[in-house]
Amino acid sequence: MKVVELKKGIYSVGSVDWNARSFHGYSTNRGITYNAYLIIDEKITLIDAVKAGFAEDLLDRIAEIIDPAKIDYLVSNHVEMDHSGAIPAVMEVAKNATIVTSAPSGLKGLKAHYGEGYNYLGVKPGETLSLGKRTLSFVQTPMLHWPDNMITYCPEEKILFSNDAYGQHYATSKCFDDEVDLSIALEEAKKYYANILMLYRAQAQKALEATKGLDIDMIAPSHGVIWRSHIKEILKAYEEYTSEETNEEAVVIYDSMWHSTESMALSIVEGFAKRGITAQLCDLKVNHISDVMTMLLKAKYIAVGSSTLNNNMLPSVAAFLTYLRGLTPKGDKRKAFAFGSYGWGGQSVGLINDELANLGYEIILEPIKINYVPSKEQLREIEAKVAQF
Numbered sequence: 001m002k003v004v005e006l007k008k009g010i011y012s013v014g015s016v017d018w019n020a021r022s023f024h025g026y027s028t029n030r031g032i033t034y035n036a037y038l039i040i041d042e043k044i045t046l047i048d049a050v051k052a053g054f055a056e057d058l059l060d061r062i063a064e065i066i067d068p069a070k071i072d073y074l075v076s077n078h079v080e081m082d083h084s085g086a087i088p089a090v091m092e093v094a095k096n097a098t099i100v101t102s103a104p105s106g107l108k109g110l111k112a113h114y115g116e117g118y119n120y121l122g123v124k125p126g127e128t129l130s131l132g133k134r135t136l137s138f139v140q141t142p143m144l145h146w147p148d149n150m151i152t153y154c155p156e157e158k159i160l161f162s163n164d165a166y167g168q169h170y171a172t173s174k175c176f177d178d179e180v181d182l183s184i185a186l187e188e189a190k191k192y193y194a195n196i197l198m199l200y201r202a203q204a205q206k207a208l209e210a211t212k213g214l215d216i217d218m219i220a221p222s223h224g225v226i227w228r229s230h231i232k233e234i235l236k237a238y239e240e241y242t243s244e245e246t247n248e249e250a251v252v253i254y255d256s257m258w259h260s261t262e263s264m265a266l267s268i269v270e271g272f273a274k275r276g277i278t279a280q281l282c283d284l285k286v287n288h289i290s291d292v293m294t295m296l297l298k299a300k301y302i303a304v305g306s307s308t309l310n311n312n313m314l315p316s317v318a319a320f321l322t323y324l325r326g327l328t329p330k331g332d333k334r335k336a337f338a339f340g341s342y343g344w345g346g347q348s349v350g351l352i353n354d355e356l357a358n359l360g361y362e363i364i365l366e367p368i369k370i371n372y373v374p375s376k377e378q379l380r381e382i383e384a385k386v387a388q389f
């Protein structure tokens with residue numbers, strides 16, 4: 001990625017990982033960027049680093065502007081290795097630099113990754129750091145999505161370096177929201193929220209409130225494009241993502257060996273459609289769980305189906321439910337039911353029902369079970385049941 005000057009003396013110097021298709025299990029169909037920002041002031045400051053494999057790339061781009069040895073501060077907004085992996089390489093060159101991170105969690109996390117051997121400066125909520133003409137102000141956003149997370153605001157330039165908040169996994173040679181298709185940037189922001197931040201809804205609401213209180217010209221996240229022309233749109237989108245309100249939408253998620261549970265799923269979709277509820281059918285054999293989470297983010301209704309395999313649900317469904325359990329925020333108000341075909345014991349449907357109930361979802365229909373292949377009449381009955389609950 002080429003160096004881009006965001007404002008006079010402030011540069012985007014991060015890397016594009018065009019072919020990354022998995023980010024710790026999240027499918028990144030459009031690749032990833034690891035954004036880093038360089039501020040030229042009396043104190044030369046790098047905001048975040050990149051993934052380890054891109055360290056040379058980062059240093060080369062910094063060298064286009066200034067000798068990397070002159071870096072005074074390396075602000076680490078988040079310890080996770082997609083932002084911090086290149087820290088040792090940067091510190092190898094910038095021997096006198098100080099790593100600025102949240103106290104105490106950032107300090108603890110960075111030391112556990114990279115050792116005690118660097119100059120560290122821990123900053124507490126609301127603390128500021130003067131770079132000369134500019135100031136950096138640190139807002140801690142703990143558990144969004146690690147204990148150490150913070151966002152960094154530069155009031156003189158009205159830039160919020162938001163790290164993971166407002167980010168998107170979207171590799172592009174462009175830098176800004178108004179240079180790309182906005183619908184793609186927002187779709188990827190939604191997927192990012194659903195898969196990384198959804199569990200931490202309360203913290204995301206607080207970060208959103210903190211953001212709204214700032215005078216902002218640019219939101220520069222650590223992944224994807226920088227928001228400058230569509231700040232209102234991304235904040236409105238976060239307002240929607242973080243709201244407890246759901247939409248009149250259903251997602252019918254299943255796996256099936258011989259299509260019996262699949263036939264049931266199709267009838268369930270028809271039943272929802274009859275009620276005027278938009279429903280999406282989602283076969284776990286062909287839909288990645290991270291895409292399913294995006295579909296689910298604002299859906300009020302969830303139906304989960306599996307046939308019984310060896311006294312259990314199908315492994316794909318178990319994996320999906322585990323992922324869903326991990327990402328479900330407290331007090332999630334959704335309506336759900338289980339369905340599936342079976343041969344003899346038929347345990348899968350009860351197990352799914354229990355999982356959905358344990359998530360705190362309101363169970364709106366008794367588990368729907370069909371022995372082996374559903375008849376046309378049984379399918380019509382399922383459709384009618386869903387259309388009437």
Ligand SMILES: Cc1cc2nc3c(=O)[nH]c(=O)nc-3n(C[C@H](O)[C@H](O)[C@H](O)COP(=O)(O)O)c2cc1C
Nearest residue numbers: 256257258259260261307310311343344345346372
């Ligand atoms: C390898 C295998 C193991 C199965 N184990 C069970 C089981 O333990 N209990 C049960 O009730 N049915 C079991 N069945 C039967 C299926 O649940 C049944 O065929 C069902 O109709 C398949 O639905 P599907 O086409 O949606 O996968 C098994 C089927 C297969 C192929």
